Amino acid sequence: MPRSRGGGRSGQEAGRTELVSRSLQSAQHCLASRDFGTAYAHYLLVLSLAPELRDDVKETFQYTLLKWAEELYSLNRVQDLFGCYEHALELFPDDEVICNSIGEHLFRMGFRDEAAGYFHKAVKLNPDYTDAKENFYRVANWLVERWHFIMLNDTKRNMTYNSAIQKVVRLGCKTVLDIGAGTGILSMFAKNAGAHRVYACELSKTMYELACDVVAANKMETGIKLLHMKSLDIDVPKHIPERVSLVVTETVDAGLFGEGIVESLIHAWEHLLLQPKPKGKDGNCEEYGQVIPAGAVVFGMAVECSEIRRHHRLDVQDLAGVHLPANVKFQSLAYSSIDSEETIEPYTTEKMSRVPGGYLPLTESFESMAVDFNNLQELKNLATKKPHKMIIPVIQEGVLDAIVVWFVLQLDDEHSLSTSPHEETCWEQAIYPVQNLPDYFVKPGDHVTMEVSCQDCYLRIQNIHIINADHEMDVERSSNKNEEESHALGSEAELCSALAGLQTSKPDEIRQLCTLESTEIALLNNVPYHEGFKAAMNKVLTSLAPSKQSQIMDVEDGGGEMNSGNSQGGNSIHFTTDPFYVLDVSEGFSILPIIAGTLGLVKPYSSVEKEQHRLTLDLISEANHFPKDTLEFWLRHVEDDCAVLQRPKSDKLWSIIILDVIETSGLIQQEMMEKAAISRCLLQSGGKIFPQYVLMLGMLVESKTLIEENAVQGTEPTLGLNIAPFINQFQVPVRAFLDLSTLPCIPLSKPTELLRLDLMSPYLNDSNREVKVQICKSGQVTAIPFWYHVYLDEEISLDTSSETSHWKQAAVVMDNPISVEMGQELVLIVQHHKSNISITVKQ
The missing domain is CATH 1.25.40.10 (Tetratricopeptide repeat domain)
Structure with missing residues (x-):
């Protein structure tokens, strides 16, 4: 067996x-x-x-x-x-x-x-x-958004919240709910203050797990119950056993309401908090509910700011010979209507103390709204309340570009935090760009009018107009025709409405509204970018002309109608043979294909995806007298969007392929070199990729700001709590979206070429490079900011750090600062892998 x-x-x-x-x-x-x-x-x-x-x-x-x-x-x-x-x-x-x-x-x-x-x-x-x-x-x-690091390094903010929480807990609020706990710092403040039971909810899985680790490391896991859920889904007694006497939260963004604080507090008062203390009632607060922060006051100010203007308002009508017609209206996402299908924040944000070019206040600061977070009925009324009309006197001559908004967060009657641009704070300010006015110039005596509301739980500032001082007397005279009309215009709101209507001119007939990202509007305003591309494309097409040319027309100085082709300030080449094929696969909205179409008998292809943008480009083509169907949309010819780099026809090749190599954030586009390799196979003999190569430049700097924005600096700013090792797991070596012109830093070297990326001649590329940098000032190297010179050819280049650039810059932040002396030479090891750049110092 x-x-x-x-x-x-x-x-x-x-x-x-x-x-x-x-x-x-x-x-x-x-x-x-x-x-x-x-x-x-x-x-x-x-x-x-x-x-x-x-x-x-x-x-x-x-x-x-x-x-x-x-x-x-x-x-x-x-x-x-x-x-x-x-x-x-x-x-x-x-x-x-x-x-x-x-x-x-x-x-x-x-x-x-x-x-x-x-x-x-x-x-x-x-x-x-x-x-x-x-x-x-x-x-x-x-x-883990970068503001977590900045906020945790904000000692004043942390101390103020801690003091307010300590005060109310010691007065008797012993049960606490922390809404939007983040790392759990406010929960730990409450526990340290003596709260008996602390509950904390956090929706982000990553932040919830991070908070669990932080609370455990600070030996408070038995006293703080963490919930991975929205506060709106918390049920008593299913998730927490009782109503609490205190809610602490900091679910406020630059526009105060954008993180849903109103909705979450309405739900908290109705389902999670004890009843508020009756007015006039003395004694401790143990049996009553309350919220920290107790309320907020919102302030605003009208400003002139060229940086905001170029990102939200089109400042050009003609671009490299292309006319942008009046019947196409460009607007930024921040101006989109509340009636649009998707909810979009009605504002953008800026750190106004660091905005390039600075800003000019056109009005005094004014209070636009106040809210009591301890008043349930007031919170409910916010979302349904009619817009409040305001009229603000102008104190300074200038161009009205935006309403800047900030707030004072009243934690209690003793402690407050301001997000004003004049304060050293972790918050940015909310920016409401001004658009669609016939004239933006204001002077003392004029007034700026607006409507302020909290619709869709967003702070909205809409219907911004200018009341010109020259028109006021006319309105006053017309309003005195009879007593009834005088009474009708008696209130400030009605007067504001009537006066504002005087300056509203009848707009041109709008055939197409085109909503763009702020970076896309800044790109349209970037004149050197478009002129550089036009000149470089013209040179390529001129060099290719002899092989196909049957007739060359004289140079045209003016921009006439394009029948078979025209060029403003360049050679206009007419062919009887097949046209040149130009493909633009740059990201987002681009008029480069239309510029290419003005340079002769060119068949330009655009790869824009949105139908709204295609209709806009068609109208611009029409306004520039392009023959019908001159401009093609390449994605309509491509079955797979990922395979956009293809031949236009089986027997044709591209003369020019335009690639986006730099993200607006200041980083290199992903898969850029792979796209370049495919593109080289699709070019006709003598054809070019734009750009042909890119030089990356950088310099050594000392910057406390970059260190604090990149990692939590020990336990001191977090009042002794052990948070840094856990959140710093999510620090990244490269900080993007920087403005080097306003970055607080001390340059320790001159700009140095760090890397060359050649799209046309890949054999010139080196993925590993050692670069010697001369130190010109003693100090501590904490970061290496970098930017690019984008070469369309050997003579025409674009600087991504220039004043007109729509690109931001980036920086590598060092793990450990390096002390250097003037005259010393430092060797940097620069490595390029796919779209990732790493820079280390050779020891």
């Missing part, structure tokens, strides 16, 4: 070995024929039957998985896609390549929290895995 059983085992083992061998052969055969799905199934069978082969087939399995996952993603088979990754992680739970790949798919689909978890795990498994590091750095900015 034993011999029989042993023979059976032997036979089974032989059968298993045979099946494994055949499955391996089948997998390799399927890979050769690019049948990744079947190959993947064979590898799963092999690994389930012979786990001892894991190390031998690991790399091939990874390759097969990644290829099959891409195929499933393209087929929108999401459930199968994640099923494959689930099986793969069971077999290789600690494989950084698989973790990174599943993170990339999750991120594409909008699951940022989950994606970050996999990227973070991949980096922990292999700290040198560049792809995972780059992915984690990019997603970390979304998961």
